[in-house]
Amino acid sequence: MLIKGDLVHCPSLGEVAIMRNYLLRVDSRGYVDHLAHASHADSLSILMHEDPIIIPQGSFLLPTFCDLHLHAPQFMYQGTGLHLPLMEWLNEYAFKAEESLDSKPQLAESVYRRLAARLIEHGTGAVLLFGTIKAETNLILARVMREAGIRAFVGKLSMDISSRPTYVEPSTNASLEAARSFCDRCLDVSASLPAHERLVEPVITPRFIPTCSNELLAGLGLLSAEKDLRIQSHMAEAHDQIQHVLSERKVDDMDLFAQSNLLTPRTVQAHCTFLAPPTLARLAKTGTAVAHCPLSNAYFSAQPFRLREALDVGVRVGLGTDIAGGYSIDIMNAMRQSVAVSRMREGARISGHYQAAGDHTEQEDKVLSVNWKEALYLATKGGAEALNLAMGSGSFVVGAPFDAQCIQVFDAATGEGTGGLDFFQDPRPDGLTLETLEKWWCIGDLRNRKEMWVQGRTISRH
Amino acid sequence: MLIKGDLVHCPSLGEVAIMRNYLLRVDSRGYVDHLAHASHADSLSILMHEDPIIIPQGSFLLPTFCDLHLHAPQFMYQGTGLHLPLMEWLNEYAFKAEESLDSKPQLAESVYRRLAARLIEHGTGAVLLFGTIKAETNLILARVMREAGIRAFVGKLSMDISSRPTYVEPSTNASLEAARSFCDRCLDVSASLPAHERLVEPVITPRFIPTCSNELLAGLGLLSAEKDLRIQSHMAEAHDQIQHVLSERKVDDMDLFAQSNLLTPRTVQAHCTFLAPPTLARLAKTGTAVAHCPLSNAYFSAQPFRLREALDVGVRVGLGTDIAGGYSIDIMNAMRQSVAVSRMREGARISGHYQAAGDHTEQEDKVLSVNWKEALYLATKGGAEALNLAMGSGSFVVGAPFDAQCIQVFDAATGEGTGGLDFFQDPRPDGLTLETLEKWWCIGDLRNRKEMWVQGRTISRH
Known part of the structure; x- marks a missing residue:
């Protein structure tokens, strides 16, 4: 051509x-x-x-745009139910929707086909997807994306703990076995294609700390290293989630991920809104990238992501829609929101009444806003680099x-x-x-x- | 029908x-x-x-939606030049564009026709407009809106001070005379129509304090009272604007408007982002309404508007796009942004590290976020009431x-x-x-x- x-x-x-x-x-x-x-x-x-x-x-x-964070099954209820705090919302909306797709493959197929069409409509050519627990449903997702021709990274959810008794994996071992089996089956399909047609890949996906035992996290870390697979999860997102982890596990998100070798150059962590600059610098050293989801953050995070500080310390950052925690599937909206939020942070800095706990004083003179050109980078090359796409992507x-x-x-x-x-x-x-x-x-x-x-x-x- | x-x-x-x-x-x-x-x-x-x-x-x-703040001539450069602080931006972009329309009536006609079409496309049925200095250009704006069938409140700008020597009224008296003449001509057209077809009305429009001498403000206050006309302006919007007023006039925006009888139940003030709750309560007592422009605020105000606090003390509030300080003409975007911003303010409140100067401690337990239903009210009935539209509008x-x-x-x-x-x-x-x-x-x-x-x-x- x-x-x-x-x-x-x-x-x-x-x-x-x-x-x-x-x-x-x-x-x-x-x-x-x-x-x-x-x-x-x-x-x-x-x-x-x-x-x-x-x-x-x-x-x-x-x-094309890269969307670094999208829950494929939650597309089913895009734009509804955004009045609850994160942990309640997951239980009321997310888990239910995911469970229903896991029990209805035809519904899953139709939701995922529509999702692919909407991604294409909005110029998204590469997407990092959270799926559901059940391997078969994720294989449907992988197939639909492959047929649509989109570069898709499909994460079968790993979760051996859940607030919903009917939506959880039966044991840590079963969870690890299912993750391995899904990855193998997904890779088998790819292996039958010429290298340049392998647009769909499996991703190791511990949902987030509250749903993953330490043993599961450790096992997923090993599996990712063994197969050289990408990793995605959510980290330091919401006030209630962070409190939950600290009270249940006595350690914070980041330490738990780190000790399981889940913070790697192959990792994309969504949100990270509660990470202050010193922690962002630690994150940068691990090579972990961040999916910045500014619209979702306004709904589920009490703090905005420290985008400028993250970029300054060398964290690779791309944008995510976080469907359905964010209601818009359009990365253009994510770009616009990232600029608006960063400008509000800059305004607060100028006004001198915004001092996040743990922010270093040497940061105080730095302009925190990003502009449209920087946002366009995040939506394209920034996202591609966060995903480790092929050279030049x-x-x-x-x-x-x-x-x-x-x-x-x-x-x-x-x-x-x-x-x-x-x-x-x-x-x-x-x-x-x-x-x-x-x-x-x-x-x-x-x-x-x-x-x-x-x-x-x-x-x-x- | x-x-x-x-x-x-x-x-x-x-x-x-x-x-x-x-x-x-x-x-x-x-x-x-x-x-x-x-x-x-x-x-x-x-x-x-x-x-x-x-x-x-x-x-x-x-x-239909009400847009309480839109600069009609600035529609010409919608979505460009949003990198400067307010006072520089006005000089570099706004004044130039307005001056060019005042010198090119055909261009004004074409910009305003397109603007009307876009308003209709986005469901805006009533709009409070800032125009330009020249009466004739505002009469074009009024005619175009009348022909389009939109309920439009047209403000010929009053400004006897300017950073741009070629875009200013020659004297205070000339400015007052021009305001009176524009209002009379605009009302004359309406008078020839049956009452229910009088959809377009003139509005007394001191641009903002930095461009209006005290004498001009006082004269406009009298003119508005004499003719029972609506008033619009900008108040307490941006850091540089507020500093400018304090250093030049030794009094703040609100006191200057108040002493000229420009804070009335017929007044809509845009932005008011720098007003803390006690001042909002004072504003409520005057009957003044606020045009909340959340997207524009992210660009030009270092602080978000205290929407919840304003509503709580009884300020009438509607939404504005603030074209072209805000780049989107869609009130649906204003609704969405008002919710996102209010949620970010609520997040900051929860996180406990957002204490705006002058905020009362008794406010600290109040939830600051608004939801989509409240935003829909602001976009419709809230806006209509802020504009004093006919009963039930x-x-x-x-x-x-x-x-x-x-x-x-x-x-x-x-x-x-x-x-x-x-x-x-x-x-x-x-x-x-x-x-x-x-x-x-x-x-x-x-x-x-x-x-x-x-x-x-x-x-x-x-």
Whole structure:
């Protein structure tokens, strides 16, 4: 596949590069094997033999979004029941929904198909998923995502403790055995595919500390190391959850994960809202990445995540929707919310009346807000790096898989804005500018998304 | 007009009423003159003589939204330039844009037409507008809104001080004369219409303290009282603005407004983020309402508005988008953001490390968060009351003007969700539930909006 047009990506935090009129070629395995200005000698030579797909003026390619935290079964009740504190909410809503999918494979299939369609609608090309307890239901999830063509990391939940007697694994050993079996079955499917088509992988997924015994955590740590598998969980999320862990286990989340070798460069921990800078520095040393879910945090965390501080100490961070703790499946909303929340934190810092316990005084002079460019990095390259996707993922470089979305901000023929965007000066003479990108970032929606590819394959919405 | 179907409104703060299968009749002047269950004797008698428009199952009528704060000329650059502090931003972006519209009436017409279309797209039926300095440009704004059929309160800006030498009124007297002249011309147009068609009214609009001399403020206070006109301005919004006023005037915003008789039951003040509870109580006594603009606040206010405290002391509050200080024109986003921000404030309260200067200790035990039902009230009845719209506005009662939007959450024929809404159980047997409304509140968008009326007249998007 050969494409010619404007490309936009974030090579580093805070940097948005517009590559105007570039030629990009994707090889048969879905990797970018040429990327240069269309007038570059190599590009001209390629163009002599092949006609490119032309991205019209006013449209551009952007890396697909990465969603680092999404509970697939909870998609069933997206946007409802957000009035309870975390531990009650899990019991009232989450566990019930998950149990029902584990007992109704057809319902699971239909929920997961719809979920895949919505992810595609919103430009999410890679997603780190929490599933349910039952292996078979997670295999449905894996298959549906594979069929949809999305890069999906599927976590069969491990939980040998539960507040819901009917939704728990029967024993620690049974839980470990089920985790191993799910991973094997999931990997077996992948093994039958060529390497570049292995878009779906299993993830070791201790739900969170309150539902996992120390023995289970230790066993999952060993399993992950043995099979070199990614790990995901929730850490230091909510006031009631943290109190629960401290009173039951006498140790905090992070120490429990650490002692079980579950904080690794293969790990993504959701939330981490209650970690102060010294602890974030400790986390960075383990290589653990964080899924920042700002909307969900407003509902379930009494504190916002210390995003700027985490980035400053070198924690890899991406964004998560946390469906259904967050009600929006749109990573664009996660970007917007991450900026708004960080600005509120910065405002509180300026006002001088926000002193989180444990924050170091040397942090006090640092600006805490992030801007839209930084948020766009988190949604693309930041997320890809947190997930350890292949080299260059989340940006456009030779050798990287071609995971891209085509965004239209104005119509090339008329100069009129697309979707919610209005222009009162013909945008065509200037072409794509940073200002137009900012406008799209602020008010763009799914009407601006025209096409999507993962590993070079066109992804359709239905 | 006779309509039969489900109606939803908020009779009071926190209460969402679903009136299933009601019959509503609108008289020739656009007022509701019958409202009762469809099986009520009076309804049956009406139905014997007239066939109603049927709102299908899965759709419902909701009062239109009120946007209490929107800078019409700034719509031109919606979603750009949000990196500067308030006072710099005004100089760099706002004043320039406004000046350009004042010099280009055709551009003003095209910006305002587009603005009206976007308001309708997002279900806003009543809007309190800041315009520009020049009377003629504001008359264009008034005419465009009148032609669109939106209830609009148009404020010609009064400013005899400015950081931009080319965008300021030449003298205090000239400013007062221009304000009076604009109001007269605007009222003259209305006077030629029957009372129920007078949807557009002028508003006394001292931009904010930094641009208004004490003499101008005093004169505007007198003018408003003389003509019984609404007043709008910005108050206690941003750190740099407040510092500016204190250093230049030695008195704060609120005292300056108060001494000029600009805090009245006819007044809507935007933001008020820096007002602590004792001051909010003082504000409540003046009858002044507040336009709460949570998204804009994250960008330009170092503090969030004390929404719960304001409501508790009896301040009337509605929501504002604050285009373009806020980038979203959708009051649904304002609702969502108001809840998220209030929850973050509540989280900070629980965490015990958020003690705003001047907050009373007796407030410390009060829950600060608002929920989606309360936000829906603010967006409809709260806004209507803040604007002193006719009796019953913002809700469905006999005697109120019929300002309504038709929202579809699922398709009556198939049971499938509309727009972003997914249902995995056929929603038709249960019909419209609070849970479905919450889902719409969380993830609904313009795809769910099927029709809109203001004062009984159908409003079209184009």
